[in-house]
Amino acid sequence: MKLDDIKISKAIIEEYMDELVDHLDVDVAIGGGGPSGLAAGYYLSKAGFKVSLFERKLSIGGGMWGGGMMFNKIVVQEAGREILEGEFGVDCREHENGYYVADSIEATSTICSKACKAGVKIFNLISIEDVMIRDERITGLVINWAAVEMAGLHIDPLTIRSRAVIDATGHDCEIVKVVEDKMGPRLMTETGRIMGEKPMWADKGEASLLENTREVYPNLFVAGMASNAVHGSHRMGPIFGGMLLSGRRVAELIMEKLG
Template sequence: MQSIRIKQVDEVKISRYILKYTFEDWYSLVDSDVVVVGAGPSGLATAYFTAKAGLKTVVFERRLSFGGGIGGGAMNFHKIVIESPADELLREWKVKLVEAEEGVFIVDAAEFMAKLGAAAIDAGAKVIHGINVDDVIFRDKPLRVAGVAVEWTSTQMSGLHVDPLFVSAKAVVDATGHDAEILSVASRKIPELGIVIPGEKSAYSEVAEELVVNNAGKVAEGLYTTGMAVCEVKSLPRMGPIFGAMVLSGKKVAEDIINDLRNS
């Protein structure tokens, strides 16, 4: 086998390229159309559809990977359940499906995560890992959520006090899952928004899937919710390792945002 010649790049160039192109991205994304908080199934589905519609979309994920609860599946088993009509979206993302019974499909968790993430990025969404959203921006004339405050997750984990950077958005989406972190911050710090978070109920999978999809949407002006965060704010049952409602609620929220922004 012939020896392989690799392009030589010194350390200073490596650093300069990373800094140059990173800051070009940040310079643009601080003024976005849509900020999605959480790169789980509902957040990535939202980002896929808003970016596909031409909206400048950024997803902030506090961890260094995407997929949210997909990877953990049920008790760390690597297969999850998708039901009709969510299978139509997975087919669009080229995820392989095994039909367990009519309208019920089994998918590989890693493939689902990878292809959903790739679909969102290919549609034009920017996904930034290692970012924690710890506050929102608001305006009072009229009263609305107008963006987010972000910090490095590693900075917060270290316990250092560092002020955040601000990112404006016409729509902020809470896709943080069971904790509904953005809704919680907004309800506590901006009581005028009237957000109440009673918390999710125990499992009732048969009804929870439809309830999550149909209740996903706008919570306050400029603030939307999708996925398991919907259960928190609407006091809906949880459903476990079945993910149809996650992606369908993301699609619904994206459609709501697209319509709202076009009509604003």
């Protein structure tokens, strides 16, 4: 076959545009492609929900690739292993009593692949810069190219409509921050505001994560590290079981709400 450069360009542009247009109106829009966002998307898609996930960076996987301080291993506890090995098929080796270790590269790439295969439509290089709110409910996200954001260009964004939104943007809880900025102290937290992340304490951080994985404003849910940051709990470092459990938990909560 003789290759035509223009046909290659046309194939890329047309296929991308078709998918983007198809995903302007979804059941669930997820901000952030770290472990919690990917796990949430995986479970929701597997259950038949239409899901778009927006990730600012080129690579998907957030903080999972680098393990702990660039030692590319992650630790999970038994409950996390049930998801990592049981659901995703990632090898986990018991290092000592209940501390399982997995290769962070295998873990991240496998979860990403499983999420895609389950049907999550991932759009990388796109940043969430705002939310849509109607009658005090989140109704979607406002997105722009990450390159536009990085260059500081004054270019207006586009919008995605969704029945639920998940803030899985990690430590910075960027989507909840926008809601707090625009709506004031109306979050479903003790103070109505973002309570802020506390110092590293793996045991406490992991223990509080599932409780903190919840709806924080009508139709806006938090998952992963964003959950602890919003509710004033601890970070937990390179133990990742909670992130996967939080992703599954938020998926269950949304399934319950959306029916």
